[in-house]
Amino acid sequence: MNNFNRGISRGNAKFSIAWLFVVLLVFSTARSLYAQTQLINSDFELSDSTNWLFSNNATTNQWVVGSAVASSGTGSVYISEDAGVTNSYNITSATVSHIYTEVNFPAGQNAIVLSFDGKGIDEVSPSGGTTYDYLRISLDSLAPTNGILPSVMNQLPVVFCGQPGFEKTYVNIPASMAGKTMFLVFSFKCDAVIGTPTPGFAIDNILLKAKCLIPCLE
Numbered sequence: 001m002n003n004f005n006r007g008i009s010r011g012n013a014k015f016s017i018a019w020l021f022v023v024l025l026v027f028s029t030a031r032s033l034y035a036q037t038q039l040i041n042s043d044f045e046l047s048d049s050t051n052w053l054f055s056n057n058a059t060t061n062q063w064v065v066g067s068a069v070a071s072s073g074t075g076s077v078y079i080s081e082d083a084g085v086t087n088s089y090n091i092t093s094a095t096v097s098h099i100y101t102e103v104n105f106p107a108g109q110n111a112i113v114l115s116f117d118g119k120g121i122d123e124v125s126p127s128g129g130t131t132y133d134y135l136r137i138s139l140d141s142l143a144p145t146n147g148i149l150p151s152v153m154n155q156l157p158v159v160f161c162g163q164p165g166f167e168k169t170y171v172n173i174p175a176s177m178a179g180k181t182m183f184l185v186f187s188f189k190c191d192a193v194i195g196t197p198t199p200g201f202a203i204d205n206i207l208l209k210a211k212c213l214i215p216c217l218e
Helices: 003-033
Strands: 037-042 053-055 062-066 076-080 095-104 111-120 134-140 163-173 181-190 202-211
Touching: 037 095, 062 095, 111 134, 163 202
Parallel strands: none
Antiparallel strands: 037 202, 053 095, 062 076, 076 202, 095 181, 111 163, 111 202, 134 181
8 A cells, every 4th residue: 555545544544533533422412411300209118218398287187108008119108197007088177288399400401290100089079170179289489388278370280189099190390490499299188078088199109300302502
């Protein structure tokens, strides 16, 4: 091989290595830009490190972490009228009780999805209108006050009830939460009139994830 051809071969090799580096860099950057952040992964087992806080306003119908019921494993968080022995609630005790935790939503990651396994018949409206005993989920900058539901403007527009067995539920969180620190609040309400005491509401396997819909440039 003459010197001219050797020069071309060496040039091609350098170009190939440089091009490979660029491709790897772009691939690595793309993975980073589309990265998914797991904000909560809570199964209420002994190894669960999520810092859940409780705001129970009644001596009955309190949120407890226990083993009376579970979607998987042995534990869940549920409403109980007897300190966790059963997953039943007292339909004559007016209640607004909360379980909540603080969440730091990453800036720029505006595709946010909450999922959980939930069950609870509670009190479903027979006409499809107002529901009286139910679960609500809210995102609030302030911790909840026992006995009071978070402001309507902070409640997600879904009422949960009428589910006798555990079912996976997915909730899209507003993209406007990205970059904010908020309290994720699960609230149980009972109006002390009628209802279905067993099962009371129970939650397991709470998962909250955030990612970018488009490459994050921040």
